[in-house]
Amino acid sequence: MxxxxxxxxxxxxxxxxxxxxxxxxxxxxxxxxxxxxxxxxxxxxxxxxxxxxxxxxxxxxxxxxxxxxxxxxxxxxxRPFELPELKLLVDAIQSSRFITEKKTNALIRKLEKLVSRYEANRLQRQVFVSGRIKTMNESIYYAVDTIHNAISDNKKIRFQYYQWNVKKEMVLRRDGAFYEISPWGLSWDSENYYLVGFDSEAGEIRHYRVDKMLRIQMTDKAREGKEHFRKLDMADYAKKSFGMFGGEEKTVKLLVDHQLAGVIVDRFGKDVHMIPVDENHFTVSVTVMVSSQFLGWIFSLGEKVEILGPEEVKEQMRREGERLLKQYS
Missing domain, CATH: 1.10.10.10 (Winged helix-like DNA-binding domain superfamily/Winged helix DNA-binding domain)
Known part of the structure; x- marks a missing residue:
């Protein structure tokens, strides 16, 4: 033939x-x-x-x-991906606040090409993005790529940083001056992406919301702060920083009701040491960045958790309680 x-x-x-x-x-x-x-x-x-x-x-x-x-x-x-695996990826994309709605739908359409047209319909039924609060910064994907490239090439980055005002307008911090930071890692916390890097001017580790970074560029300057990050566990750093809010690092001792054992494990991991006190309580010592976010987390757990020490952290909690009482009285 x-x-x-x-x-x-x-x-x-x-x-x-x-x-x-x-x-x-x-x-x-x-x-x-x-x-x-x-x-x-x-x-x-x-x-x-x-x-x-x-x-x-x-x-x-x-x-x-x-x-x-x-x-x-x-x-x-x-196939390279099974349908249940792709559904997990779709769910992760949908729940990622730092991915815009437009990019969310585009990524899911690409994932649909990895399965048959019949299974793609089943993936589509998983898609519901409207109504979920998403970032509005479409350039975040290029920002993340630039950060990864800078880390790989051992270079500093520069960028502008913004915040929203009461008129819902984008306002540049430092009057639009560029930040120059040595990037050492990225952390995903509370549905947001953060750059963790070294600020040479301040001489300390700082973190920045990637979706609030604009005009990011890789410089030709070598990164600094290696000695600060040599012993830093990035996952441990994120665990200590509640909502990625900074604060003085301290080891805080808590008295916790047994009913909150799962809450403690979810937050601090299975390696945390729980020491029984009585049939209803245990103590645990955790290293955290003591911030208003951490104190707010303690407040949210109510009478089932109490700060035992150190004394200065107890005093911070007392002052916060007095402030709230005054504010709402």
Whole structure:
């Protein structure tokens, strides 16, 4: 039989056809395969298609044929991502506050291309973004990329930083002057992305909301602050900083009701030492950045948790309580 036309595209189009139209529940027959290739102007005989289906394994696409009446039908049996895995990724993208609604929908549409058109419909039913508070900074993806490149190249970055005023207007901090920071890591906390870096001018570690950074650039200056980050555990740093608010680092001893054991483990991890006091309480010592956010977290737990020390932290809590009482009396 003469060789078919457009052969150089045949394997690519066959892979596309199998990935888009088949899955564990949907099959395609040999006549349907030939017709599908024909839609792309590709002609081929059955014998060559049998070999091509085997060759797809080289591309990581495993195809299985099963008896169907007098013939066979075929489907893809393995993909780089299973549908449940993609649903997890969709959920993560949807719940990420730092990803804009526009980018959220664009990313999900790209994920849909990793499954068949039937499974893509099931992913679409997972999509509900409207009404969720999302960042409005579309440039955050390029900012993150610039930060990663600067870390890899051991360079400082410079950027402008903004905040919102009561008129919901974007106002640049420092009257628009650029910040120059040595980036050492990125942290995801309370649904926001933070740059953790060294401020040479202040001589300390600081963090910045990535979605509030503008005009970010990588400089040709080498990073500084390596000695500050050599022993820094980034995950531990985020755990100590409530809502990424700074404060003086202290080891705080808490008296906690047994009912809040899960809350303590969720916040500080399973390595935390809980020392029984009586049948209803235990004590735990945790290292945290003592900030208004930390004190607010303690307040939110009510009478089931009490700060035992150090005394200066207890005094901070007393002053905060007095302030609230005065404010609402």
């Amino acid at each position: 003469p060789k078919g036309t457009n052969q150089k595209f045949k394997l690519y189009r066959l892979a596309q056809l199998m990935l888009e139209q088949t899955d564990d529940e949907h099959y395609i027959t040999m006549p349907e395969i030939l017709a599908g290739l024909g839609n792309y102007g590709i002609t081929a005989d059955r014998k060559s298609i049998y070999q091509d289906l085997k060759d797809l394994e080289v591309l990581g696409i495993e195809v299985e044929g099963e008896p169907d009446g007098k013939g066979y039908h075929y489907h893809v049996v393995s």
